[in-house]
Amino acid sequence: xxxxxxxxxxxxxxxxxxxxxxxxxxxxxxxxxxxxxxxxxxxxxxxxxxxxxxxxxxxxxxxxxxxxxxxxxxxxxxxxxxxxxxxxxxxxxxxxxxxxxxxxxxxxxxxxxxxxxxxxxxxxxxxxxxxxxxxxxxxxxxxxxxxxxxxxxxxxxxxxxxxxxxxxxxxxxxxxxxxxxxxxxxxxxxxxxxxxxxxxxxxxxxxxxxxxxxxxxxxxxxxxxxxxxxxxxxxxxxxxxxxxxxxxxxxxxxxxxxxxxxxxxxxxxxxxxxxxxxxxxxxxxxxxxxxxxxxxxxxxxxxxxxxxxxxxxxxxxxxxxxxxxx
Amino acid sequence: xxxxxxxxxxxxxxxxxxxxxxxxxxxxxxxxxxxxxxxxxxxxxxxxxxxxxxxxxxxxxxxxxxxxxxxxxxxxxxxxxxxxxxxxxxxxxxxxxxxxxxxxxxxxxxxxxxxxxxxxxxxxxxxxxxxxxxxxxxxxxxxxxxxxxxxxxxxxxxxxxxxxxxxxxxxxxxxxxxxxxxxxxxxxxxxxxxxxxxxxxxxxxxxxxxxxxxxxxxxxxxxxxxxxxxxxxxxxxxxxxxxxxxxxxxxxxxxxxxxxxxxxxxxxxxxxxxxxxxxxxx
Numbered sequence: 001x002x003x004x005x006x007x008x009x010x011x012x013x014x015x016x017x018x019x020x021x022x023x024x025x026x027x028x029x030x031x032x033x034x035x036x037x038x039x040x041x042x043x044x045x046x047x048x049x050x051x052x053x054x055x056x057x058x059x060x061x062x063x064x065x066x067x068x069x070x071x072x073x074x075x076x077x078x079x080x081x082x083x084x085x086x087x088x089x090x091x092x093x094x095x096x097x098x099x100x101x102x103x104x105x106x107x108x109x110x111x112x113x114x115x116x117x118x119x120x121x122x123x124x125x126x127x128x129x130x131x132x133x134x135x136x137x138x139x140x141x142x143x144x145x146x147x148x149x150x151x152x153x154x155x156x157x158x159x160x161x162x163x164x165x166x167x168x169x170x171x172x173x174x175x176x177x178x179x180x181x182x183x184x185x186x187x188x189x190x191x192x193x194x195x196x197x198x199x200x201x202x203x204x205x206x207x208x209x210x211x212x213x214x215x216x217x218x219x220x221x222x223x224x225x226x227x228x229x230x231x232x233x234x235x236x237x238x239x240x241x242x243x244x245x246x247x248x249x250x251x252x253x254x255x256x257x258x259x260x261x262x263x264x265x266x267x268x269x270x271x272x273x274x275x276x277x278x279x280x281x282x283x284x285x286x287x288x289x290x291x292x293x294x295x296x297x298x299x300x301x302x303x304x305x306x307x308x309x310x311x312x313x314x315x316x317x318x319x320x321x322x323x324x325x326x
Numbered sequence: 327x328x329x330x331x332x333x334x335x336x337x338x339x340x341x342x343x344x345x346x347x348x349x350x351x352x353x354x355x356x357x358x359x360x361x362x363x364x365x366x367x368x369x370x371x372x373x374x375x376x377x378x379x380x381x382x383x384x385x386x387x388x389x390x391x392x393x394x395x396x397x398x399x400x401x402x403x404x405x406x407x408x409x410x411x412x413x414x415x416x417x418x419x420x421x422x423x424x425x426x427x428x429x430x431x432x433x434x435x436x437x438x439x440x441x442x443x444x445x446x447x448x449x450x451x452x453x454x455x456x457x458x459x460x461x462x463x464x465x466x467x468x469x470x471x472x473x474x475x476x477x478x479x480x481x482x483x484x485x486x487x488x489x490x491x492x493x494x495x496x497x498x499x500x501x502x503x504x505x506x507x508x509x510x511x512x513x514x515x516x517x518x519x520x521x522x523x524x525x526x527x528x529x530x531x532x533x534x535x536x537x538x539x540x541x542x543x544x545x546x547x548x549x550x551x552x553x554x555x556x557x558x559x560x561x562x563x564x565x566x567x568x569x570x571x572x573x574x575x576x577x578x579x580x581x582x583x584x585x586x587x588x589x590x591x592x593x594x595x596x597x598x599x600x601x602x603x604x605x606x607x608x
Contacts, residue, residue: 033456
């Protein structure tokens with residue numbers, strides 16, 4: 001098999017060249033550059049020249065002691081958790097319902113299309129739309145809630161820290177649960193149908209099938225969803241930036257908005273923004289690493305080990321045969 | 327016993343439908359309010375901000391809207407160029423990279439995949455300061471290229487494509503094409519791309535949406551008004567110049583949403599079908 005005279009391995013390298021070049025030019029170099037800027041005095045609009053600081057970690061210390069940065073980090077985490085947990089639970093529930101062959105929901109196609117829809121709409125538009133919807137004292141949400149008898153008089157949702165954060169969280173949830181659901185459904189449909197038939201024959205009910213067959217087989221897809229959502233969540237920018245401009249009283253200021261404000265407004269402190277970026281980078285790297293480690297497919301790791309062992313044994317056997325023949 | 331089972335079956339059925347219908351209303355309502363209010367005057371909106379029926383101030387709102395700095399057509403064209411280019415780059419080169427990772431046995435394959443997993447975690451925002459300074463130095467601000475070309479290296483798409491290829495690609499097809507004398511690039515373009523169509527369709531949509539909705543990088547890089555993308559145009563509606571023009575703001579938002587609605591409802595079947603096709607194959 002392997003000794004046919006043509007070496008295909010080189011195509012593996014050739015096909016990866018565009019990716020590697022684009023990565024080096026647009027990702028790797030900017031990362032290195034951002035890191036370097038973090039140690040310098042680069043600030044002021046339109047400036048590109050810099051000198052290194054006497055205390056190289058000065059920017060990092062300043063940022064870590066900055067109240068706004070700490071607040072933004074806290075906000076980001078709160079907003080992510082409060083939208084991701086309901087999001088994944090609802091997505092899983094809908095996935096279980098929509099992939100259940102015994103009790104089909106009519107109009108599934110339409111529901112899927114509708115649930116996914118907010119995700120395709122520009123986040124900037126949605127932020128400003130919700131800002132208008134939550135208008136005070138007259139606004140659609142207030143009018144609606146009063147008509148329905150939920151509240152007696154208009155509430156200024158956007159001036160209260162908790163409700164403002166809650167609304168941002170809700171917008172994120174509302175935009176993303178359909179997306180998560182579609183990814184999960186595609187994952188369930190990718191599971192070998194014979195497994196479901198087998199559990200059916202064994203007499204498993206819907207709930208058992210979901211927890212013992214569907215969920216374990218969804219592990220990779222769940223990992224994918226979790227990681228992308230985490231990274232997206234920690235970089236949340238459009239909604240908090242345009243919804244309430246980070247307010248009230250920094251309650252919806254996320255780290256990305258903080259970084260943007262440092263670098264591209266006021267006194268254009270690229271160096272501090274770069275330091276804050278690097279801190280975020282480290283946090284994201286650690287969190288992703290942990291998730292990856294917890295959720296890695298242990299069977300695959302085991303299989304790989306066995307494969308390597310077998311290959312080694314095969315080689316030994318080949319060598320022995322060759323020696324014997326000689 | 328059987329009766330009890332039947333009853334609980336119907337209760338569950340009702341719960342399912344109520345949940346789905348509630349969620350559907352939750353999706354539609356904000357957009358409905360937006361579209362209807364786009365045709366109502368500021369006075370009407372202040373009197374009663376929810377109406378199920380449109381009014382007749384559409385042209386009036388449009389005049390106020392376009393009289394200021396908002397130019398939806400320009401934003402649309404600019405966004406189309408950027409997102410179209412970025413999507414093409416993403417799906418083609420990610421498929422190519424994923425194919426290289428699955429079909430060929432090369433020495434650095436595993437390390438390269440680990441690298442992709444590692445860089446998958448790096449979000450554009452985190453590196454934006456260095457990216458901006460770099461682009462500023464080489465005079466690429468106010469150009470679309472820094473928003474299109476980075477899409478060639480899309481680690482998440484590669485990751486997804488690789489998963490798809492592992493589950494669908496049989497190397498027998500590749501080998502028999504080789505026996506027929508086909509070159510490697512030819513095999514990729516003629517055989518692998520069609521096999522990957524469902525994955526490409528889904529990923530293309532996700533890539534397009536991501537690029538279209540991107541606000542952060544364009545906001546940093548594009549300062550020239552003629553280069554503004556749709557999200558930047560939209561962000562102008564938050565400014566003071568439209569503060570009291572409720573009808574115009576709703577109209578401006580609607581104009582940015584309408585093209586997306588049209589495209590989405592044309593493509594939605596394709597999205598759902600594509601996702602389903604991507605999964606079922608054994």
